[in-house]
Each structure stands twice: as structure tokens, then as C-alpha cells.
Amino acid sequence: MTPAKVPHSGTMTGNDAGHGVAVNLVNLRRSYGTIHALDGLTLDIAPGEFVALLGPSGCGKTTALRVLAGLEDADSGRVEVGGKDITSVPTSARDMGMVFQAYSLFPHMTARQNVEFGLRLRHIPSARRAARASQMMDLVELSDHADRYAHQLSGGQQQRVALARALAIEPQVLLLDEPLSALDAKVRVQLRDEIRRIQLEVGTTTVFVTHDQEEALAVADRVGVMRAGNLEQLASPHDLYARPATPFVADFVGLTNRLRATVEGQRANLMGTSVPLLPGSVLRGGALVLIRPESIAVTADPAGRTTVVSASFLGSTGSLYAVTESGENVMAQIDNDTVATFSPGDRVTLVPRPNPALAVAHEAGADTTAPL
Amino acid sequence: MAGTVKLRAARRRKQTIFRRLVVALVGLFFALPIVGMVEFTTRAPGGGRTLDTWATLFDLGVINADYPELKTGLQASAGLVVLTVAIMLVMLVPTMTWVRLRLPGMRRLVEFICILPLTIPAIVLVVGLAPVYAWVAYFLGESSLWLAFAYVVLVLPYAYRALDAGLSAIDVKTLAEAARSLGAGWPTVMWRIILPNVRTAVLSASFLSVALVLGEFTIASLFSRDNLQVAINLLGKRDSSIAIAAALAALVLAFIVLFAMSFVGAARGSHRPKEN
Numbered sequence: 001m002t003p004a005k006v007p008h009s010g011t012m013t014g015n016d017a018g019h020g021v022a023v024n025l026v027n028l029r030r031s032y033g034t035i036h037a038l039d040g041l042t043l044d045i046a047p048g049e050f051v052a053l054l055g056p057s058g059c060g061k062t063t064a065l066r067v068l069a070g071l072e073d074a075d076s077g078r079v080e081v082g083g084k085d086i087t088s089v090p091t092s093a094r095d096m097g098m099v100f101q102a103y104s105l106f107p108h109m110t111a112r113q114n115v116e117f118g119l120r121l122r123h124i125p126s127a128r129r130a131a132r133a134s135q136m137m138d139l140v141e142l143s144d145h146a147d148r149y150a151h152q153l154s155g156g157q158q159q160r161v162a163l164a165r166a167l168a169i170e171p172q173v174l175l176l177d178e179p180l181s182a183l184d185a186k187v188r189v190q191l192r193d194e195i196r197r198i199q200l201e202v203g204t205t206t207v208f209v210t211h212d213q214e215e216a217l218a219v220a221d222r223v224g225v226m227r228a229g230n231l232e233q234l235a236s237p238h239d240l241y242a243r244p245a246t247p248f249v250a251d252f253v254g255l256t257n258r259l260r261a262t263v264e265g266q267r268a269n270l271m272g273t274s275v276p277l278l279p280g281s282v283l284r285g286g287a288l289v290l291i292r293p294e295s296i297a298v299t300a301d302p303a304g305r306t307t308v309v310s311a312s313f314l315g316s317t318g319s320l321y322a323v324t325e326s327g328e329n330v331m332a333q334i335d336n337d338t339v340a341t342f343s344p345g346d347r348v349t350l351v352p353r354p355n356p357a358l359a360v361a362h363e364a365g366a367d368t369t370a371p372l
Numbered sequence: 373m374a375g376t377v378k379l380r381a382a383r384r385r386k387q388t389i390f391r392r393l394v395v396a397l398v399g400l401f402f403a404l405p406i407v408g409m410v411e412f413t414t415r416a417p418g419g420g421r422t423l424d425t426w427a428t429l430f431d432l433g434v435i436n437a438d439y440p441e442l443k444t445g446l447q448a449s450a451g452l453v454v455l456t457v458a459i460m461l462v463m464l465v466p467t468m469t470w471v472r473l474r475l476p477g478m479r480r481l482v483e484f485i486c487i488l489p490l491t492i493p494a495i496v497l498v499v500g501l502a503p504v505y506a507w508v509a510y511f512l513g514e515s516s517l518w519l520a521f522a523y524v525v526l527v528l529p530y531a532y533r534a535l536d537a538g539l540s541a542i543d544v545k546t547l548a549e550a551a552r553s554l555g556a557g558w559p560t561v562m563w564r565i566i567l568p569n570v571r572t573a574v575l576s577a578s579f580l581s582v583a584l585v586l587g588e589f590t591i592a593s594l595f596s597r598d599n600l601q602v603a604i605n606l607l608g609k610r611d612s613s614i615a616i617a618a619a620l621a622a623l624v625l626a627f628i629v630l631f632a633m634s635f636v637g638a639a640r641g642s643h644r645p646k647e648n
Contacts, residue, residue: 069553091553092555098549102546165554
């Protein structure tokens with residue numbers, strides 16, 4: 001059996017750092033019947049950058065990744081890698097490493113044989129192949145498990161071997177399709193950090209699809225929030241959180257209060273405090289201000305006009321739910337050691353901190369009196 | 373507490389007795405005809421026992437001279453087994469894999485088509501296939517080997533079920549996509565990823581096909597072609613004793629072939645270390 005002819009961009013010298021390439025998705029469209037999975041998606045990724053695509057189920061993030069990998073064909077648009085149009089290049093010749101959501105190790109091969117598989121297809125001599133496989137197993141810290149089969153490895157170990165296998169071929173682009181979602185919480189955090197460490201070490205351009213915002217914010221250089229087949233916002237994790245461009249991003253990333261306010265110029269007045277507004281906010285009249293729980297200060301005040309509904313201990317922090325005199329529900333983040341000082345029915349005063357917030361027209365936000 | 377333990381022990385004893393009884397009954401069901409065949413083939417003309425029939429059966433010189441149809445039938449059946457299994461695997465494994473990967477909506481239809489021969493009696497199949505075989509004989513000759521085309525149809529339901537179970541046990545789509553992302557073309561995906569992981573299913577499908585082809589009589593007889601069963605049937609009209617001995621030998625041969633195949637499968641699978 002003759003293996004497919006595949007390009008080989010890497011030198012297999014073991015020094016991988018810094019061989020990332022630019023990736024450009026240009027006006028991609030992909031429909032399944034009447035559903036538009038990708039609706040003119042355009043995304044530019046810099047060489048060596050780690051971009052996470054974040055969004056709810058059905059937003060098109062996985063389709064975008066699969067089109068980039070060549071596993072799905074786009075109806076229209078272009079995929080460019082390193083300046084070359086690869087839209088019609090088959091998957092096997094795209095030179096991309098991919099880690100899947102489902103465990104994808106070949107069950108009839110050991111971990112080492114899995115890692116060597118892509119190298120065999122590239123006709124790398126056995127000595128160099130073995131050295132490269134050992135290097136990759138070291139990188140994912142599984143050298144002791146090289147001779148084990150998939151069924152002898154835990155879920156986290158299998159995904160680490162899959163990562164080693166994807167990186168062994170020195171791919172131009174590393175694609176991660178929710179590789180952590182099948183793992184338990186503790187392993188997920190460990191592997192997440194490990195993926196970031198390895199990506200920084202090898203410098204490969206990486207696209208990471210996830211529906212877990214914490215994962216995306218923790219590892220990516222930039223996070224793209226997707227909705228209905230298009231990018232809603234592409235920004236650094238901090239900007240995405242602190243400066244959401246749209247109500248959808250504000251709602252999807254982190255927790256957000258929607259509070260009625262009066263907007264005047266670049267500022268909004270709510271709860272007796274003036275708050276600066278982010279670009280993209282409505283600039284006049286009544287609006288809803290999207291404000292984070294940690295941007296609201298809570299003080300116990302028997303004369304306050306807000307009533308505590310509940311206070312919860314969350315480990316490193318606490319949260320307090322309250323309802324204002326006008327019936328608005330508010331969630332505030334409080335110190336974990338002050339949780340016990342609040343009881344349902346207590347009166348408090350809420351003061352928004354002067355962090356920039358997004359103001360949207362009233363109809364764009366949800367009902368402010370609905371439970372959060 | 374002691375009462376519960378006694379109750380459990382009594383239940384276990386009952387279950388053991390029941391299991392042994394079932395095994396004994398099943399064993400008897402299979403053993404009786406075989407014992408009958410052995411008894412029949414060792415009867416001496418004046419009463420008593422003789423192994424003359426068996427000696428004749430294993431004397432190739434006598435068989436070639438006096439019972440040439442047996443040799444022809446055996447050769448034809450051996451060829452049919454190989455050809456049927458080969459066509460079945462080459463046709464079914466890639467098709468079923470492709471349907472799973474690219475045309476999941478067609479799965480039910482393919483299953484229906486593959487199961488369909490189960491509902492068609494062999495005689496009806498022969499009536500339907502007769503015009504086709506007129507053309508086969510015209511283009512490819514009168515060889516019995518071309519019965520393999522009809523036999524592939526015959527073994528489809530069993531082979532489909534066995535292969536479907538094997539393909540369902542692995543994540544074909546993810547494995548294929550992982551291999552392709554690493555640079556494998558479709559032939560490599562099939563040969564080096566899918567096939568090794570459905571090896572047991574392929575063996576099962578092959579076992580069933582071998583057993584079915586070795587035991588097939590109706591189609592070969594109605595098409596006037598040679599195979600082992602047709603030869604045994606012809607032989608039965610001349611010398612019932614040697615015919616029964618040949619039938620029993622064919623049965624044992626089929627067992628040996630199936631055991632050998634399963635042994636090869638088990639040996640190839642034993643390179644996996646045990647789970648720690």
C-alpha cells in the first residue's frame with residue numbers, strides 16, 4: 001500500500017520553535033440545508049498565534065475548524081495558510097495536526113506507534129522517527145507510557161498522546177477540536193495549561209475550538225466569539241471580558257447584569273453613579289448597561305434600597321443576589337469571607353465601580369426583572 | 373445470614389445443573405447425527421465393524437479412479453470459498469466504511485439490500501439468476517467458480533451483520549479523520565487503520581461465508597455446476613457408504629478450517645499486553 005504523498009515543511013531537527021504560519025479564512029460560507037453553519041466568516045490569524053474559537057452549540061466554530069482542516073468543504077470562500085490558497089487541497093496534504101474531541105488514538109497501535117504514524121507516512125528513517133517520537137512523548141510527559149495501547153491509558157493521557165501525534169509531524173497549523181471536553185474537571189485544567197505550555201514551546205499556529213469560556217480565556221492569545229456562523233468579536237481575553245463589543249459577547253463571556261440606566265454622552269447613570277461607556281454603546285436616552293458582578297460594590301446598609309435574596313459561598317469568592325427597589329435583579333461578586341455576613345432580607349447599598357461598560361438599547365437586552 | 377448463604381449456594385447448584393443439562397442436550401443434538409454417520413460408515417457387510425470405507429476415502433488413487441466427481445467437487449468448493457470470501461470482503465468492507473463516513477443516511481438502505489437475500493429462497497434466487505448466468509457462461513465460460521457471484525449474494529446478510537458489529541465497535545469517522553489529518557490517503561486509511569481494527573469482524577464474516585459456501589447445494593445443483601455437496605449427492609446414488617463418509621470428512625474439514633482461522637485471528641490479536 002502506497003501512502004499518500006504528503007508535504008513536509010519541517011526539518012525534523014527537533015528544534016520546532018517559531019515555525020508558525022499565518023492562517024486566513026476569507027468569507028467562508030457553509031450551509032447544511034437551510035442552516036448556515038458559516039455565514040461569511042473571515043478570520044486572520046498571525047504566525048504562531050493561539051486563537052480560540054468560542055461560542056454556543058451550533059454557532060459554526062467546529063465547522064470553521066473542519067473547513068480549515070479540509071474535513072468539510074466550504075460552499076464558497078477561501079482558506080489560506082502561509083499566504084497560499086489551500087481551499088481545494090485535500091486533508092491529507094494540508095500538513096495540519098489535529099486533536100479531536102473524541103478519543104482518536106488508533107487502538108491497534110501503541111502510544112509510540114501512534115506518534116510515529118504520521119512520520120512513517122512521510123518516509124522518515126526509523127532512527128529519526130524513533131528519536132522524534134521519544135521527543136514528543138517527553139514533551140507531553142508520557143515517556144513511561146510509550147508502549148501502552150489506548151485502552152491502557154486514561155482519557156487525559158490519550159489526549160496528550162494525540163497532541164504528541166499531531167505535533168510530531170511538525171504541522172504548519174495545530175487544530176484542537178474541543179480536546180478537553182471529555183475529561184473531568186481537574187484533568188481538563190491540567191491539560192489545558194499543558195497545551196498552552198507546549199504551544200508556546202513549539203510556536204505552532206494553533207486554532208482551538210471550545211464552548212468553555214474559561215478554557216478559551218486561559219490559553220488563547222486571542223479569542224473569537226462566534227454566533228450564527230460569523231465572528232461576533234475577536235480580541236484578547238482581557239479585552240473580550242472587559243470590553244465586549246456586543247451584548248451577545250457580554251452575555252456569553254462571563255456573567256453580566258443588565259441594569260436600566262440613563263445615558264448622556266459617553267457616560268451612563270445608574271444607581272446614583274456615573275459609569276464610563278465602551279465604544280459601540282448607545283449614547284442617548286434610556287438604555288441597559290451590561291455590568292459585571294465584580295464591578296458592583298456591596299455594602300451592608302439598613303437604610304439601603306436593595307434587598308438581599310441570597311448569598312453563596314463559592315470557594316475563592318462569594319456571590320450575592322439582590323433585588324432593587326424597582327424590581328431589578330442584580331448579582332454581585334463579594335469576598336468569600338463576607339458571604340456569611342449577608343442573609344436573605346438584609347438591606348444593602350449597591351454601587352457600580354467606574355469600570356467602562358457597554359450600554360445597549362433597551363430592546364437589545366433581556367428583561368431586567370427576570371431571575372439571573 | 374447463614375440462611376442466605378445456604379440459599380445462594382443452593383441456587384448456584386441449581387444453575388450449574390441447568391447449565392450442564394443445556395450443554396449436554398445441545399451436545400447430544402449435534403453428536404447424534406455424527407455418531408449415526410460414523411456407525412453407518414463402519415458397518416461390515418456380514419455384521420460387525422470395518423474401516424474399509426474410510427480407508428477407501430483416504431486412498432487418493434482409488435478416489436481419483438473410482439470417484440472423480442469427489443475430487444472435482446472438493447476443488448470447486450475450495451476455489452469457491454476463496455473467491456466468495458475475497459469478493460465479499462473487497463466489496464463489503466470499503467462500501468460499509470464509506471457509507472459510515474460519507475453517506476450515513478444510506479445506512480438503512482444498504483442494510484436492507486444486504487439483508488434482503490435472507491428472505492429469498494434459493495430456488496427463487498436461481499430463477500432470477502438464470503438469465504444472468506447465461507451471460508456469465510457466455511463471457512466467462514462454464515466454470516463452477518463463477519458460482520461465487522451468487523454465493524456472495526447468499527452470504528451478504530451474514531457478512532453484513534458481522535462487519536456491521538465490528539465497525540460499530542470503533543469510531544470509524546474519528547479514526548479516519550485523524551489518519552487523514554496526519555497525511556494518510558484513503559487506501560492507507562482503509563488498509564492500515566480500519567482493517568486492523570475490524571479484524572475480528574472480518575474473520576467472523578469470513579467464517580460464516582466459508583461455512584455457508586462449503587454447505588451450499590441448491591444453487592450449484594440447479595445450475596448443474598460442481599461443488600462438494602453436489603458431488604456427495606451424486607456419490608450417494610452410487611455408494612451411500614462412501615458418500616456419508618465424505619460428508620462427515622467435509623464436516624470435520626470445515627471445523628478444522630474454521631478453528632485454524634480463529635486460531636490465526638487469536639494469535640494475531642495476542643500481541644496486545646494485558647490491561648494494567
